[in-house]
Amino acid sequence: MMRAYTLPILLLLAACETTYTEADFKRTTVDTSECISGNCENGTGTRRYDNYAEYTGRWVDGKMVAGRYDIRWACQPEVKHPLTLDAQGNAVSGTMIRSCRNPMNGKIGRVNSFTGTFDKVYNPFTKEQINTYKSGKYIDGNGIVWEGEFDYIPVRQVHDMIGYGKTDLRYGSFVFIGAKIDEKLNEVVRGLYITEPVRPEQELRFIRARPDYLAKLRADFVDSRQQTANERAEEARSNREFFNTITAVAAGTVVLYGTARLADKANRNTMDTLTSMLKGQTQAGSPNAQLKTAPVKNAGASARTMTVAEYRRLHPASTTASGSATPTKQQSSITKTLQVATSTQSKNESLATDKATKEAERKRQNEERKAQQESAIASRKQEDENNKRNYLNAIKSQLQLRARHCPDGEGKHYVVGILPKIKPKVVSCIDVGYRVTCPGSSIGSSGTIRNFTGFSTDCYMGDTGEVHPTPSCKPAEAKVIVTSTSSCGG
Numbered sequence: 001m002m003r004a005y006t007l008p009i010l011l012l013l014a015a016c017e018t019t020y021t022e023a024d025f026k027r028t029t030v031d032t033s034e035c036i037s038g039n040c041e042n043g044t045g046t047r048r049y050d051n052y053a054e055y056t057g058r059w060v061d062g063k064m065v066a067g068r069y070d071i072r073w074a075c076q077p078e079v080k081h082p083l084t085l086d087a088q089g090n091a092v093s094g095t096m097i098r099s100c101r102n103p104m105n106g107k108i109g110r111v112n113s114f115t116g117t118f119d120k121v122y123n124p125f126t127k128e129q130i131n132t133y134k135s136g137k138y139i140d141g142n143g144i145v146w147e148g149e150f151d152y153i154p155v156r157q158v159h160d161m162i163g164y165g166k167t168d169l170r171y172g173s174f175v176f177i178g179a180k181i182d183e184k185l186n187e188v189v190r191g192l193y194i195t196e197p198v199r200p201e202q203e204l205r206f207i208r209a210r211p212d213y214l215a216k217l218r219a220d221f222v223d224s225r226q227q228t229a230n231e232r233a234e235e236a237r238s239n240r241e242f243f244n245t246i247t248a249v250a251a252g253t254v255v256l257y258g259t260a261r262l263a264d265k266a267n268r269n270t271m272d273t274l275t276s277m278l279k280g281q282t283q284a285g286s287p288n289a290q291l292k293t294a295p296v297k298n299a300g301a302s303a304r305t306m307t308v309a310e311y312r313r314l315h316p317a318s319t320t321a322s323g324s325a326t327p328t329k330q331q332s333s334i335t336k337t338l339q340v341a342t343s344t345q346s347k348n349e350s351l352a353t354d355k356a357t358k359e360a361e362r363k364r365q366n367e368e369r370k371a372q373q374e375s376a377i378a379s380r381k382q383e384d385e386n387n388k389r390n391y392l393n394a395i396k397s398q399l400q401l402r403a404r405h406c407p408d409g410e411g412k413h414y415v416v417g418i419l420p421k422i423k424p425k426v427v428s429c430i431d432v433g434y435r436v437t438c439p440g441s442s443i444g445s446s447g448t449i450r451n452f453t454g455f456s457t458d459c460y461m462g463d464t465g466e467v468h469p470t471p472s473c474k475p476a477e478a479k480v481i482v483t484s485t486s487s488c489g490g
Contacts, residue, residue, distance in 0.1 A: 052461070056080070064089055073097045075111055077455055078425050090131045091118040099141070099203045110141030112203050123154040125168045130154070133174070135268065141203055146193070147315075148178010149271040153217060155197040171197040173217060174204055177271050181308060188311040384426075388487065391426035395419070396485040399454070401434055403467065403475035406459035413467040413475055415447070419454020433484035434465065438473035445469055451488055 036054065038045025046056040057069035066087040070080040076097070083094035099112040116136010120129045133150035140146070157171040176193045193206035194213065401417040415434050432452040437444035449465035456462035471478050 052455075068094075071095075071097075073111075074455065074461075077453065078428050081113075090120060090129075093117045098138075099201055110203070112139065112141050114138045119151075121152045121154070123170065123172070125154055125156045126170055130170070130172070138176075138204065140205070143183065145181040145183075146176055146178065146206060147181060148176060149268050151175045151271050155217075155220065157197065170200055173197050174206070175209070175271065176206055179311060180206070181311065183308055186307050186309075188306045188308055387426045391422060392430070392485045392487070394422050395430065396482050398422070399432065399482050399485070401432075401480040401482060402457075403436060403471070403478040403480055404457070404459075405475055406464060411470070413445075413470055413478065414459065415449065415465040415467060415480055416457040416459075416462055417452075417454055418457060419452065427487050429488035431484075431486050431488050432465075432482060433486075434480055435483050436467050436471055436478050436480050438471050438478055441472075445471060446483065448484075 033047050033049045035041075036046050036048050038056075040047045040059045041062050042060055044056075044058050046054050047059070048054045052074035054072040055064070055069050056072075058065055058067055064085060066085055068082055068084045071083055072080050081095040081097065083096060084092045086092050093116070095113060095115040097111060097113050099110070114133050114136060117134045118131055119134035121132050122128075123130050130152060132152040135149055136147075138146040138150070151174070153173045153175060155171045155173055157169045158166050159169055160166055174195045178190065180189045180191070180193070182188070192209040194209040194217075195204050195206055198204060398420040399417060401415050403413045404416055405411065406414050413436065415436065419430075430452050432449045433446070434449070435444050435446045445467045447465055447467060449463050452463050454463065
């Protein structure tokens, strides 16, 4: 179904002196999405868009409404990501793929995603509300998890658009406070990070936030004011001191607040204080006076890296708390007192217990638990193998392949096909073996398509297995059979 829109008349009356914003170009002239199942006008259905993303949920007059939608992205066709929207179509909570490259030649591009809660930030340069990240986890293309609090600072970028003149584009820097979790290095580092100005859907690359860079970001955002040289120098000094303090707090939250739970709660407050300062809504003097203490100054220097296991023990639910509860010195003192009292009580109880009996019982329970775990693992392994074998056999019997030419393929034959939708999807990555023969010939060409996604028969969007040697018959005459299906690399 095609739905037409009318562009604003002011765009047709562009003058050289007019400055536009990218929001003026937000609507496309034609909606080329298609309803692939269900009722996408007034009911529940699935609509596919130009980027091959599929949205499943409730539709009213052909539009999305407040509620939950399940989204399937082209580079992760086997996964449905939940996303809850408000009445204006803004994300509230769930998972959103930020950067998703389409599969080419059986290879999956790097996927960058965010899971958590979302917020709205006003961009004064493009004059629109931006839906952005608030609290949760961002996974970058290298598999590093950024778990904590996020905010977005709009940055002005003006480009000359042919036919329209100067236009403010959507650019901004993401600010992050929390934990950088690197599974490969088995390392977790807390701190304050920031990105260079990025466009929507561009991959985020966080770097350590330096006080001088934060000061520049603030200066770029806030309009210049009439100040004397002494006033500008004093404000610059105060800003540097403020940003030095903020970076120390972000790096040493656990040291400063005593427990991981209090530290996570403080991260949101620190983030709100920082972004308020960056946007010129507050001055450095007031918050700086509150944070200018010896423990704060030493917090960043006292911070250390920890292993992923250590971090998970401190954060068993793997959730990020949000709020404005910042512990005071008195709260920190109470926390430490309770920790000492609890430790003393535990020692007294241990001394009063029969150690020999306790150790024997612990050993028996461990042995019993180990035997149960080994038995359960063996049963699950056998069940998984059976499910895997049955799934691959079903794919082999139902998968239909064919040969075709591709543009600029120099007349070569390529094997393509659509992967049958068999549920549950037991194997996520499949290698498909094939054999191509021509009518009346017993000599054929065999090969294997690695990491077969079966998403499309298009030469650029789908899987294409080059047939070698090239058969003598036309692609339409060639017979293609599936000789094997196996898990990738198996």
